[in-house]
Amino acid sequence: MPKPPWPSRSRARRRSNVRAKRIALGVKSSPINTTLTLPIVRFDRAYHYGTFDIAHKRKASYEGACLSASHCPQAWKRIAKLGGLPLFELDTASLRFLDLYAIREGAKAVLLGLAVELGLLQRVTMWRYRYYDDEYERWYIREFTDRAEVQEEAAPMHARVRSRAGYRTTRRLTRLSGHRAEDGDLAETFGLMALAQLCGLHGAWWNDPLDDARGRAPAVGLFASTIAHIKRRHVPDQRPPRVAISKGSIEVAVSTRRRHVVFTPS
Numbered sequence: 001m002p003k004p005p006w007p008s009r010s011r012a013r014r015r016s017n018v019r020a021k022r023i024a025l026g027v028k029s030s031p032i033n034t035t036l037t038l039p040i041v042r043f044d045r046a047y048h049y050g051t052f053d054i055a056h057k058r059k060a061s062y063e064g065a066c067l068s069a070s071h072c073p074q075a076w077k078r079i080a081k082l083g084g085l086p087l088f089e090l091d092t093a094s095l096r097f098l099d100l101y102a103i104r105e106g107a108k109a110v111l112l113g114l115a116v117e118l119g120l121l122q123r124v125t126m127w128r129y130r131y132y133d134d135e136y137e138r139w140y141i142r143e144f145t146d147r148a149e150v151q152e153e154a155a156p157m158h159a160r161v162r163s164r165a166g167y168r169t170t171r172r173l174t175r176l177s178g179h180r181a182e183d184g185d186l187a188e189t190f191g192l193m194a195l196a197q198l199c200g201l202h203g204a205w206w207n208d209p210l211d212d213a214r215g216r217a218p219a220v221g222l223f224a225s226t227i228a229h230i231k232r233r234h235v236p237d238q239r240p241p242r243v244a245i246s247k248g249s250i251e252v253a254v255s256t257r258r259r260h261v262v263f264t265p266s
Helices: 011-018 073-079 105-117 147-157 171-177 185-198
Strands: 023-026 033-042 045-049 067-069 087-091 097-099 121-133 138-144 162-169 203-206 219-222 232-235 246-257 260-265
Touching: 033 105, 045 067, 045 073, 097 185, 105 121, 105 162, 105 185, 121 147, 121 185, 138 147, 162 185, 171 185, 185 203
Parallel strands: 097 203
Antiparallel strands: 023 260, 033 097, 033 246, 045 087, 067 219, 087 232, 121 138, 121 162, 203 219, 246 260
């Protein structure tokens, strides 16, 4: 595979970009002393259509305040109707991304518990019901924190309302990462991404199957703190070469020091 046409960098510069700095977050919680293991992916490039100003992105995006990118821009051009926008190639060779779908349930519970301890999430009771969509021929779930609202919506379909333990984002999470207020599954995702940002990662990766009919495709989200520093170049709007993706993991020590929580990659 030919090397991408970006300026060369020194070995020391690459190493400084890969290793994260310590980040302190003031909290009022019990002492913390643990090690997180996060699944990550690496790839040398990704693609993005249009502006780099995240203020103009779709408000309901499941990527929150991240810049949307992917390795299959033509698919997202069809799904999100991005025709007419310029296509950019992003240099991500020195970046690391949280592999969201590779987090095991046990590890996820630990991470979400830590997010609660840090004041990024709060625990709530979620109320939900399932319904079948004839157009897409699949089951969907609707859930809210308001039980009465769920019951009113579910009643015409004679759907059973159930409860589950869930999460809601906090103002601290919004201040830290820019993600909007959410509850339920999106709150969990935003909480995991906020932790990944504190651990020195640069974004997140959703390894969804490619399915235009259901509006799904693999996606990359770059944290707002990464956007300003990433190298980019305008490229022809055509199907790009296949991108090699390597998977791994990192360990991050998390400890309380003088009323701050410090994240130190190993």
